[in-house]
Amino acid sequence: MLIKLRNISTTTIDVPGQGMVLRPGAAMWADNLTADLQAAIEGGYLEVIGQVGGPGSDLPDGAVTAAKLAAGLLDEFTVVSWGTVSIVNPTTRSVPLQLKNLLGQNIGAAHVVRVTCDERAALSVGQAGTALSGDGTDDLIARTDATGRLDLTVVCEESITVSLAAGPTQSSPMLDACTGCDVSFQP
Amino acid sequence: MPIQDAVKPVQKVTTSELAKDFADHLAVVTWDTPGAEADNKIAVTLKLQNALGDDLAAKERIRLTCTEGATMDLAAAGDGTVLSGADSDDIIIETDEATGEFDLEVTFADAGTVTVVGGVTQGSGFVNCGESVDLTFAGV
Numbered sequence: 001m002l003i004k005l006r007n008i009s010t011t012t013i014d015v016p017g018q019g020m021v022l023r024p025g026a027a028m029w030a031d032n033l034t035a036d037l038q039a040a041i042e043g044g045y046l047e048v049i050g051q052v053g054g055p056g057s058d059l060p061d062g063a064v065t066a067a068k069l070a071a072g073l074l075d076e077f078t079v080v081s082w083g084t085v086s087i088v089n090p091t092t093r094s095v096p097l098q099l100k101n102l103l104g105q106n107i108g109a110a111h112v113v114r115v116t117c118d119e120r121a122a123l124s125v126g127q128a129g130t131a132l133s134g135d136g137t138d139d140l141i142a143r144t145d146a147t148g149r150l151d152l153t154v155v156c157e158e159s160i161t162v163s164l165a166a167g168p169t170q171s172s173p174m175l176d177a178c179t180g181c182d183v184s185f186q187p
Numbered sequence: 188m189p190i191q192d193a194v195k196p197v198q199k200v201t202t203s204e205l206a207k208d209f210a211d212h213l214a215v216v217t218w219d220t221p222g223a224e225a226d227n228k229i230a231v232t233l234k235l236q237n238a239l240g241d242d243l244a245a246k247e248r249i250r251l252t253c254t255e256g257a258t259m260d261l262a263a264a265g266d267g268t269v270l271s272g273a274d275s276d277d278i279i280i281e282t283d284e285a286t287g288e289f290d291l292e293v294t295f296a297d298a299g300t301v302t303v304v305g306g307v308t309q310g311s312g313f314v315n316c317g318e319s320v321d322l323t324f325a326g327v
Binding site for chain 1: 200203204205206207208209212247248307308309310311312313
């Protein structure tokens with residue numbers, strides 16, 4: 001929050017915590033109301049005369065981006081991302097699913113997701129996460145671990161590319177699962 | 188201005204203040220006005236909008252279900268793709284990436300109202316599917 005302050009004392013003052021002096025009647029912007037500034041206001045040296053936007057006024061249209069959301073709100077928008085596919089053996093692949101926010105930062109929370117794939121392959125949960133139903137099938141419901149990670153193991157006996165799709169199910173958060181993952185079993 | 192006013196939040200954020208890129212993450216399913224019934228079929232276009240109410244040209248996966256007895260499919264030469272369940276009452280579709288639309292055709296041989304409801308499914312993004320569409324068939 002930007003706050004505009006004015007020196008209402010009769011002398012030039014050293015503005016607490018701002019590394020500058022302010023002449024009588026001069027104004028400045030501070031990027032926060034620190035304890036020192038608050039003490040200066042209460043001491044009758046500085047007066048709050050404004051803030052960005054002003055109380056009750058509107059932001060310009062289009063001003064709010066995901067980057068401006070508070071952390072708690074940002075993490076309400078959960079995005080599925082996929083890590084690198086690892087070859088375990090000729091018929092087994094491992095791929096991590098990671099939940100992120102709209103800024104691409106990991107979400108440190110356990111959430112439930114549904115993962116489906118080609119019926120010729122089977123999905124199970126590796127080290128991170130917990131299978132809730134469908135372990136070893138093409139339709140798995142699982143919970144990520146507390147870091148938002150779910151390690152998936154994909155088994156397929158055929159030389160095909162298996163597409164994985166995630167999606168929301170019972171108990172899921174608001175989820176963006178647009179991005180899928182192709183897992184190749186071709187030699 | 189006293190301190191207590193200054194430390195209040197600047198304001199409550201409204202939808203119109205969302206940046207377009209952010210608003211485009213929040214898709215909303217809307218429906219155009221249905222066409223006239225012909226040969227027990229009614230065409231209606233599903234159209235994506237963003238949170239600002241602007242048309243959203245994006246590929247989005249949506250599950251459509253409808254009243255039992257009716258079936259759904261992509262209209263001839265229509266925009267979009269049926270991923271599964273063609274000619275059934277439970278289909279998964281993909282909107283056209285260039286238009287954000289899916290041209291749906293619903294077939295129902297009886298007289299009555301067919302309700303079509305959208306929902307998120309595997310591979311969906313953030314989609315608000317709160318709006319359904321009712322199609323009235325004469326059954327002739």
